[in-house]
Amino acid sequence: METNTRTWAAQPDSRLIVILSSERSGSTLLRVMLGEHSRIVAPQEMFLLRYADFETWRAQKPVAMESLLEFFLLLGRPSTESSLDASYRGSSTVEVYRKLFDHLAQGMFLLDKTPAYANDSATLTRSAGLSPFYIWLIRHPLGVIDSHVRLKSKLRNNNRPLPRRMLQPLRDVVERWTGGGLGALARERETKWLLQNMNVRNFLRHVPATNKAVLHFEDLVRSPEAIITGLCTSIGIEPEPQMVRPETRQVMNPNLGDPNFYLHSGIDSQLAESWAARYDEVQLRAETLQLMHQIGIPTRRPRHRAA
Numbered sequence: 156m157e158t159n160t161r162t163w164a165a166q167p168d169s170r171l172i173v174i175l176s177s178e179r180s181g182s183t184l185l186r187v188m189l190g191e192h193s194r195i196v197a198p199q200e201m202f203l204l205r206y207a208d209f210e211t212w213r214a215q216k217p218v219a220m221e222s223l224l225e226f227f228l229l230l231g232r233p234s235t236e237s238s239l240d241a242s243y244r245g246s247s248t249v250e251v252y253r254k255l256f257d258h259l260a261q262g263m264f265l266l267d268k269t270p271a272y273a274n275d276s277a278t279l280t281r282s283a284g285l286s287p288f289y290i291w292l293i294r295h296p297l298g299v300i301d302s303h304v305r306l307k308s309k310l311r312n313n314n315r316p317l318p319r320r321m322l323q324p325l326r327d328v329v330e331r332w333t334g335g336g337l338g339a340l341a342r343e344r345e346t347k348w349l350l351q352n353m354n355v356r357n358f359l360r361h362v363p364a365t366n367k368a369v370l371h372f373e374d375l376v377r378s379p380e381a382i383i384t385g386l387c388t389s390i391g392i393e394p395e396p397q398m399v400r401p402e403t404r405q406v407m408n409p410n411l412g413d414p415n416f417y418l419h420s421g422i423d424s425q426l427a428e429s430w431a432a433r434y435d436e437v438q439l440r441a442e443t444l445q446l447m448h449q450i451g452i453p454t455r456r457p458r459h460r461a462a
Contacts, residue, residue: 162391163288163366169259171252171287172390173204174268175279175359177351179302179344180294181372183413184422186268187401188383190229194392196259197266198225199411204272204282209243209251218410226265230258249284264288273351279358288390289362291355294372295452296348296443300337301430303344306415337438349443356450371452373427431455 172195176182190197202219206212212219220236227234243251255265267287272278337345359367368389375382379399387394399422407414436444436454447454 163389164262164264164391167262169256169261169263169265171256171282171285172264172266172290173272173282173287174266174290174292175273175355176268176270176292177273177294177299177348178270179299179306179413180270180292181375181426182268182270182292183407183416184401185290185292185375186266186412187416188379188398189266189386191397191401192387192392192395194263195266196226196229196263197268198222198229199407200269200271201226201267202269202271203248203251203267204269205274205278206248207281208248209246212248213240218408221408222411226255227258232258248281252285270351273355276354276358279354283362286366289359289367290386291359291367291369292372292375293352293369293450293452295428295430296345296439296447297430297434297436298372298426298428299348300341300344301433304338304341307340337434341434345439345443349440349446352446352450356446369451376422376426377424379422428455 172189174182174185186197189195199222200219201222202216203212206215220239223239224234224236227239243254246254252265259265272282359369368386370382370386383398384394387398401422407416439447444454
């Protein structure tokens with residue numbers, strides 16, 4: 156993880172921490188871990204930065220109001236949709252955040268983790284107006300692919316009649332054979348992983364070192380205490396013991412985070428390379444492997460395949 160000597164949190168005012176990542180990269184785990192800190196308020200995915208103003212956000216992402224309500228619930232100040240609509244109507248997105256900061260005690264932070272922020276440069280540019288601390292969370296593309304495919308397959312099978320479920324494994328084999336070892340869903344996720352991480356890399360090049368940190372999901376699950384301690388140092392806050400023993404919350408809205416997070420009883424180091432039982436790096440495109448090298452993802456030793 157990259158760290159810096161000057162701390163972003165040296166200023167006493169309340170501000171924003173933004174997690175940037177591709178979906179299925181462990182951002183829910185990191186959000187919950189950071190949310191255990193006494194100075195960080197971490198609701199579900201807010202999606203606010205994707206839109207220029209409050210009205211557009213309300214119209215195009217109404218489910219995210221749940222996250223805004225959770226923000227006030229975490230502060231011990233339950234609110235209602237109607238009261239929040241009245242408070243923020245007519246506000247730009249940046250103004251909404253600044254009004255939210257007014258509800259935080261001095262020196263506290265709002266954590267916003269929304270993987271969709273990495274989809275386009277306009278969203279990332281909009282965030283710069285708030286001078287947040289950015290955390291770039293990187294996961295091996297095959298880890299992302301494996302997690303995404305298993306989640307979508309589970310949802311798909313839950314909604315399909317038994318005969319179609321029984322035929323699906325055969326369809327998957329045909330897709331992998333015709334798709335260079337990856338099925339259509341996996342290849343689609345690879346493309347999105349590549350786009351999102353390239354967007355984040357290009358944006359963070361222009362962010363001061365004091366306002367960002369880079370960490371890898373694999374390091375987080377293998378050495379959570381060391382990684383969280385280093386991350387807190389980068390932000391400029393003292394680590395707290397409960398951060399590496401995050402409490403599992405209620406079932407999350409599948410549109411605002413990992414719907415299966417509540418099933419985990421703790422931080423599982425085996426998630427670092429669980430994908431290796433089902434995938435091989437030779438299945439990835441050349442441009443994916445190139446970006447992996449550029450952003451510090453080590454490659455595994457190639458498997459020996461039978462002739």
